[in-house]
Amino acid sequence: xxxxxxxxxxxxxxxxxxxxxxxxxxxxxxxxxxxxxxxxxxxxxxxxxxxxxxxxxxxxxxxxxxxxxxxxxxxxxxxxxxxxxxxxxxxxxxxxxxxxxxxxxxxxxxxxx
Amino acid sequence: xxxxxxxxxxxxxxxxxxxxxxxxxxxxxxxxxxxxxxxxxxxxxxxxxxxxxxxxxxxxxxxxxxxxxxxxxxxxxxxxxxxxxxxxxxxxxxxxxxxxxxxxxxxxxxxxx
Numbered sequence: 188x189x190x191x192x193x194x195x196x197x198x199x200x201x202x203x204x205x206x207x208x209x210x211x212x213x214x215x216x217x218x219x220x221x222x223x224x225x226x227x228x229x230x231x232x233x234x235x236x237x238x239x240x241x242x243x244x245x246x247x248x249x250x251x252x253x254x255x256x257x258x259x260x261x262x263x264x265x266x267x268x269x270x271x272x273x274x275x276x277x278x279x280x281x282x283x284x285x286x287x288x289x290x291x292x293x294x295x296x297x298x299x300x
Numbered sequence: 301x302x303x304x305x306x307x308x309x310x311x312x313x314x315x316x317x318x319x320x321x322x323x324x325x326x327x328x329x330x331x332x333x334x335x336x337x338x339x340x341x342x343x344x345x346x347x348x349x350x351x352x353x354x355x356x357x358x359x360x361x362x363x364x365x366x367x368x369x370x371x372x373x374x375x376x377x378x379x380x381x382x383x384x385x386x387x388x389x390x391x392x393x394x395x396x397x398x399x400x401x402x403x404x405x406x407x408x409x410x411x412x413x
Contacts, residue, residue, distance in 0.1 A: 221401060230304075230390050230404025231343070274342065276402075288333075288358075292342040 191275055191291035198297050205262045207294050209275035212256055218278040220251060220258045225272045225293070235260065270298045303327065306391050306405035313412050321376045321408045323391035332374035333402065335390040336360060343390065349374055378410065385412045
């Protein structure tokens with residue numbers, strides 16, 4: 188059963204680049220890594236997904252090393268509105284076609300002016 | 301306008317009563333999920349369903365029940381056997397059942413008095 192580990196909280200300032208790392212040992216060969224953002228009293232929202240190396244979209248980048256045992260979400264030039272909890276999610280198949288989805292505990296990111 | 305709807309947004313019940321939370325999606329997704337979130341905590345999987353008329357227990361299924369009679373609907377019943385039901389409940393759906401991108405509803409906050 189894979190487990191994920193994230194920092195509990197991080198602080199940064201407006202305009203800075205923020206990197207949040209998630210450790211996921213025993214990630215399966217076919218699993219993807221997905222990051223979500225959650226604001227208080229709302230459902231999580233998809234940010235980015237990757238399998239290996241680097242993925243980039245209009246809001247973030249995702250770096251995954253060759254061994255895939257960790258991933259780093261990079262948020263460029265953050266603003267106050269990026270204050271939220273960020274989760275990483277990996278799929279963890281446990282035989283057959285049934286999967287266990289292992290969510291990280293989340294990283295509370297606070298952006299200061 | 302596609303998406304996931306959950307109703308109601310706030311729900312109050314007396315201790316010992318069963319209560320059913322609604323989740324509907326019009327995204328034509330095969331998989332649906334129910335999560336529980338306690339204050340300051342991450343998401344914990346209650347049940348998930350990969351296909352109509354089939355569902356699997358997640359990490360904390362005790363005291364909960366689900367049904368998947370239609371592709372679009374995945375209601376969750378919180379029974380009186382759930383010892384601490386007060387929480388924020390989130391429903392999600394995805395195309396497939398692995399770490400595919402999940403789309404979340406707005407959540408239902410259940411308070412048991």
